[in-house]
Amino acid sequence: MPEAAFVQATIGDSEFDRDTAVTLREPGVYDIDLSAGWTIIGAVNGGYLLAVLGRALADALPHDDPFTVSAHYLTASRPGPAVVRTNIVRTGRTLxxxxxxxxxxxxxxxxxxxxxxxxxxxxxxxxxxxxxxTAKPPAIPPVEQCFGPQDAPAPVPGSSAIADRLLLKLDPSTLGWVLGAPSGKGEMRAWFGLADGRDADPISLLLAVDALPPTAFELGISGWVPTVELTVHVRCRPAPGPLRVSIATRNLAGGFLEEDAEVWDSADRLVAQSRQLARVRLSN
Structure with a gap:
């Protein structure tokens, strides 16, 4: 039999949309079943969680698009039932x-x-x-010259269920850690998309800023790097097509590092920026 044609998912009708959908229980309160499909080493990805909360707020507030979202991660989430409680702080004409x-x-x-x-x-x-x-798109080789988790001869450390839901192609110059020779630069760059072909929208940008391997890997540090705080600025609605994501760390001190991310769309526009503080477990 001929191979079935690939049908590209659309915004509003994709696995990402279904897995971030919240159900209104009562005004301001939403139920969701956190999907195990967005986990990394058993932990639910922070960007996926931010998209869940972002979707609840889009429903609760009179405006639809996130402009700035600041999250503090208090305890580790796990797949399964969850409740989102929202509160309207202020409403205005533009924000x-x-x-x-x-x-x-x-x-x-x-x-x-x-x-x-x-x-x-x-x-x-x-x-x-x-x-x-003065910002410029990151210089990343063409997607066919980049590598994803599926290209590795063995499972990539830190990749798990979420890797099957992403189209992630990493810049080879940021993959020294895979070969046991990290660059020490604390940089990660990649082409990014959803595996089912769904184009990006403002809510999925909340996932994109936190979907690449940690920059700590290129600093020679392995293992889980849990997010403490993450702030995302969405600058404009992304054009259809793959995104380019660049993340850099300049300072690791006291067991914490920052990650600054930029997300660029196919029209060479800076569509999102973020900064997060993460904890690093240093070996003695």
Whole structure:
């Protein structure tokens, strides 16, 4: 039989949309079953979690598009049932601000807060076209010259279920850690997309900033690098096509490092920026 044709998923009808969809229980309160498909070494990816909260706030607030989202990761989330509680802080003509927290239950049945978010939403399509910037898209080789988890002869450390849901092609110059020869530069660059072909939108940008391997790998540090705080700025609605993501760390001190990310679309526009603080487990 001939091979079935690939049908590209669309925004609103994709695995990402289904796995981040929240169900309204009562005003401001949403239920969700966190999918195991977005885990890394058993932990639910922080960008996926941010997209879940971002979707709940988009429903709760009068504006649809995240402009700035700041999250504090309090305890590790796990796949399974969760509750998102939202609160409208302020509404205005161009921006509205809200707070959201995600809770799960412990073994005793008590609610445990996993993440707390403060975010401002607006309408990206209403922004002026004037752009004055010195930022430039990252220099990444063509996608066919880059490598993803599926190209590795053995499983890539840190990759698991989420790798099957992403189209991730890493710049070879940031892959020294795979060969046991990390560059020490603390940089990671990649082409990014969703494996089912769904184009990016403002909510999926919240995933994109936290989907690459940690820059700590290129510093010669392996293992889990849990996020403490993550702030994302969404600058404009991305054009269809693959994204380019670059992440850099300049300072590791006291067991913590920062990661600064930029996300560029197919039209060479800077569509999102982020900074996160992460904890590093240094070996003695």
């Amino acid at each position: 509205s601000t809200g707070q959201a927290s995600l809770f799960q239950y412990d073994e005793a049945g008590n609610e445990v807060e996993r993440i707390r978010v403060l975010a401002s939403y607006g309408d990206l399509d209403s922004l002026p076209d004037d752009v004055r910037t």
